[in-house]
Amino acid sequence: xxxxxxxxxxxxxxxxxxxxLKESGNAIIGFPVKNFIMHQFFKIIKFDDEKDHPSxxxxxxxxxxxxxxxxxxxxxxxxxxxxxALYVVCRCKKIKSK
Numbered sequence: 001x002x003x004x005x006x007x008x009x010x011x012x013x014x015x016x017x018x019x020x021l022k023e024s025g026n027a028i029i030g031f032p033v034k035n036f037i038m039h040q041f042f043k044i045i046k047f048d049d050e051k052d053h054p055s056x057x058x059x060x061x062x063x064x065x066x067x068x069x070x071x072x073x074x075x076x077x078x079x080x081x082x083x084x085a086l087y088v089v090c091r092c093k094k095i096k097s098k
Contacts, residue, residue: 008054010063068092
């Protein structure tokens with residue numbers, strides 16, 4: 001939870017998660033949404049989200065889709081669209097080897 005946003009090159013770590021996951025396994029991956037609201041929150045707590053969170057939530061989601069079957073997405077709060085939310089959790093299923 002909340003690690004991938006700290007990494008700028010997402011493909012290698014996500015490939016490694018997929019590699020070590022059991023064939024029938026699920027990965028539950030959560031990350032904050034990068035938007036104005038979160039930027040203001042981080043500013044209040046004196047956290048430099050531009051420096052410490054180089055990956056955008058869309059970049060993380062797209063990297064997950066390249067390496068997993070994303071089976072479920074939970075957005076918090078649930079009444080918002082993903083780009084306006086605060087946090088996202090994805091349940092990802094390992095793509096079966098051929």
